[in-house]
Amino acid sequence: MKKIKLGVIPGDGVGVEIMPYATQVLDVIAQVHGGLKFEHSWYPWSCEYYLEHGEMMPKDGLDQLSQHDAIFLGAVGNPNLVADHTSLWGLLINIRRGFKQTLNIRHAKQLRGITPMVINPNGFDLIVVRENSEGEYSEVGGRIHSGEDEVVVQNAVFTRKATERAMRYAFELAKTRKGHVTSATKSNGIVFSMPFWDEVFDQVGKDYPDVEKRSAHIDALAAFLVSKPSEFDIIVASNLFGDILTDISAAVMGSIGIGPAANLNVDGSYPSMFEPVHGSAPDIVGKGIANPIGQIWTGKMMLDHFGETELATQLLNIVEDVTEAGIKTPDVGGKATTSEVTDEIVSRIKQ
Amino acid sequence: MKKIKLGVIPGDGVGVEIMPYATQVLDVIAQVHGGLKFEHSWYPWSCEYYLEHGEMMPKDGLDQLSQHDAIFLGAVGNPNLVADHTSLWGLLINIRRGFKQTLNIRHAKQLRGITPMVINPNGFDLIVVRENSEGEYSEVGGRIHSGEDEVVVQNAVFTRKATERAMRYAFELAKTRKGHVTSATKSNGIVFSMPFWDEVFDQVGKDYPDVEKRSAHIDALAAFLVSKPSEFDIIVASNLFGDILTDISAAVMGSIGIGPAANLNVDGSYPSMFEPVHGSAPDIVGKGIANPIGQIWTGKMMLDHFGETELATQLLNIVEDVTEAGIKTPDVGGKATTSEVTDEIVSRIKQ
Ligand SMILES: CC(C)[C@H](C(=O)O)[C@@H](O)C(=O)O
Ligand SMILES: CC(C)[C@H](C(=O)O)[C@@H](O)C(=O)O
Numbered sequence: 001m002k003k004i005k006l007g008v009i010p011g012d013g014v015g016v017e018i019m020p021y022a023t024q025v026l027d028v029i030a031q032v033h034g035g036l037k038f039e040h041s042w043y044p045w046s047c048e049y050y051l052e053h054g055e056m057m058p059k060d061g062l063d064q065l066s067q068h069d070a071i072f073l074g075a076v077g078n079p080n081l082v083a084d085h086t087s088l089w090g091l092l093i094n095i096r097r098g099f100k101q102t103l104n105i106r107h108a109k110q111l112r113g114i115t116p117m118v119i120n121p122n123g124f125d126l127i128v129v130r131e132n133s134e135g136e137y138s139e140v141g142g143r144i145h146s147g148e149d150e151v152v153v154q155n156a157v158f159t160r161k162a163t164e165r166a167m168r169y170a171f172e173l174a175k176t177r178k179g180h181v182t183s184a185t186k187s188n189g190i191v192f193s194m195p196f197w198d199e200v201f202d203q204v205g206k207d208y209p210d211v212e213k214r215s216a217h218i219d220a221l222a223a224f225l226v227s228k229p230s231e232f233d234i235i236v237a238s239n240l241f242g243d244i245l246t247d248i249s250a251a252v253m254g255s256i257g258i259g260p261a262a263n264l265n266v267d268g269s270y271p272s273m274f275e276p277v278h279g280s281a282p283d284i285v286g287k288g289i290a291n292p293i294g295q296i297w298t299g300k301m302m303l304d305h306f307g308e309t310e311l312a313t314q315l316l317n318i319v320e321d322v323t324e325a326g327i328k329t330p331d332v333g334g335k336a337t338t339s340e341v342t343d344e345i346v347s348r349i350k351q
Numbered sequence: 352m353k354k355i356k357l358g359v360i361p362g363d364g365v366g367v368e369i370m371p372y373a374t375q376v377l378d379v380i381a382q383v384h385g386g387l388k389f390e391h392s393w394y395p396w397s398c399e400y401y402l403e404h405g406e407m408m409p410k411d412g413l414d415q416l417s418q419h420d421a422i423f424l425g426a427v428g429n430p431n432l433v434a435d436h437t438s439l440w441g442l443l444i445n446i447r448r449g450f451k452q453t454l455n456i457r458h459a460k461q462l463r464g465i466t467p468m469v470i471n472p473n474g475f476d477l478i479v480v481r482e483n484s485e486g487e488y489s490e491v492g493g494r495i496h497s498g499e500d501e502v503v504v505q506n507a508v509f510t511r512k513a514t515e516r517a518m519r520y521a522f523e524l525a526k527t528r529k530g531h532v533t534s535a536t537k538s539n540g541i542v543f544s545m546p547f548w549d550e551v552f553d554q555v556g557k558d559y560p561d562v563e564k565r566s567a568h569i570d571a572l573a574a575f576l577v578s579k580p581s582e583f584d585i586i587v588a589s590n591l592f593g594d595i596l597t598d599i600s601a602a603v604m605g606s607i608g609i610g611p612a613a614n615l616n617v618d619g620s621y622p623s624m625f626e627p628v629h630g631s632a633p634d635i636v637g638k639g640i641a642n643p644i645g646q647i648w649t650g651k652m653m654l655d656h657f658g659e660t661e662l663a664t665q666l667l668n669i670v671e672d673v674t675e676a677g678i679k680t681p682d683v684g685g686k687a688t689t690s691e692v693t694d695e696i697v698s699r700i701k702q
Contacts, residue, residue, distance in 0.1 A: 077539075088539045117469055117577060140504075141543030150511035153491075154544035160501035188428075188439045189594065192492030193505035195436065219594045220630075223602035226468060226577050243540065243570045244595065251574035279571075 013280025015074020047078030056090030113323030130242025257291030364631025366425020398429030407441030450621035464674030481593025608642030
């Protein structure tokens, strides 16, 4: 029996609503498989927790989590803490950095039964490889002067090591797929980090002569991702650009509620973390209509991560059977609840 | 007779193709008006020029341009210079900075006869106010070490003065329109500049109690701009975020080829520059099918700038009459050429 120890963090808002359903799906699929078992430990760490305890998670939080094989996260965010990044850095960024989850992999494809934002006769299937540890999200900078003279400097720090790692991963992935990588740049406007980014892309690209290389400025790329998503295979992007592009690619699928993501620790030194693209969605909390597909598809990426690719493929297929049958939450044009969608997925897994 | 002295820079690619048509439209509309005249001086400064002379424009280029009331620019960019930002900084950014064009105003709305990217029953009409002088486009930063140890630091510099100016402009504009301003932030990930951005937005916002204030993270905002553009009125954004959002908003209208823009010198010390959102579009150069609407609508913004609001409104109306009549270039689903679209606009102005 293969046991996978999961640290489960439902987080805030719809994260809390969806998580029990998503873990149920994983349990059922493991049961049907026979030789697999998920063991969950649940952690209440969240903005709610912060409002009570003054911290997002206990001091030894990372220690506690490190005992697991993977972290399964819902969503973190609370409108009352929105102006204060402490919340997100205290949990989400803390885990990403503390556990060296240097890559954020986000998949987007046209699903059967879900109308994409722009009808695309060719469908689309793309993966964004996002650098997840540095770049524009660097806690380096400061302020000088006050009042009308105030100046704020924000540093973005890019290292060859992290940049190269993201690109290598992208090229390797492309070899197993359609065979092309698009680099998201902005070297015409951001004149230190982005020309460096282009350089590394060219250099690493030389090791992959058979992979087609493209480069596009983030402004144009953001628009192309909507107007012609079928032209992309792998997109490699910095922390910020990857963040922007993956919200777009999730929306392009039809709803931000269905985008999956994996924060990968690539050297195996710490657990990886699996969390959907969507946030805590305060506007629909309590209505029971949050789309569970983002979290379930994220679970599928976790199955892939643990080598259960057959099971993973089967799971996404079943999800698509269910959406194709019209059992969908309102964000993708259906009338079903979170629970109805999940029940249908579960019963089809059991069949 | 009111004379407006224009420095015309067609630039590269489709910029060169479109400019004669756009200036013709301006001339005809001035003629019909009777009391207005454009005097053009043409400058060949471009990437082509760079490849020949080793510089984008002569050393005294800004001096030459400063004699005009406004600059009318086509598009700058050449695929052979793509990795080298010198080209764009040498002309475009040089003029924006040299002439203190601290704001970049870009309008997007659903035009009659042009199918938007996502069908929106309510239509949409929004303006992005982009800070145009600093922020992420700061020539501050550098590299240390080499090979696998290389580290690159890119600084983004935000001043209270420039940030506040963009926000005040946005709030003032909102008062004349639907009355709400959305601030594009990313204070949950970019932890020095963006919390400062939020602070200034809150502070300036206090002077505009009647304007509704919203704030959205750039990742979500990029997706919303596609899925629900009708919910926006004015968006205020940093240099980079404004760049990304306006490529998206132009694409959302139906084609990047129709987005207009104004680089405003707000203190009147130098000429403002009017240039469409689109680039030089090397893929369609020479085919005669470039959409002239971006440049013509940009001309409309110039008319507004010189107080000719009636003429300006009339011009955009005629453009929409023409697209509604189906005389459109291929990028917006038509079969007409640049010249056919322009001829139709011109003949309707003369009617
Ligand atoms: C060419 C480039 C430097 C420029 C920018 O990013 O400002 C362009 O994309 C624009 O939006 O005018
Ligand atoms: C919450 C925020 C810091 C985070 C990010 O920008 O990384 C989120 O948008 C994401 O994409 O996971």
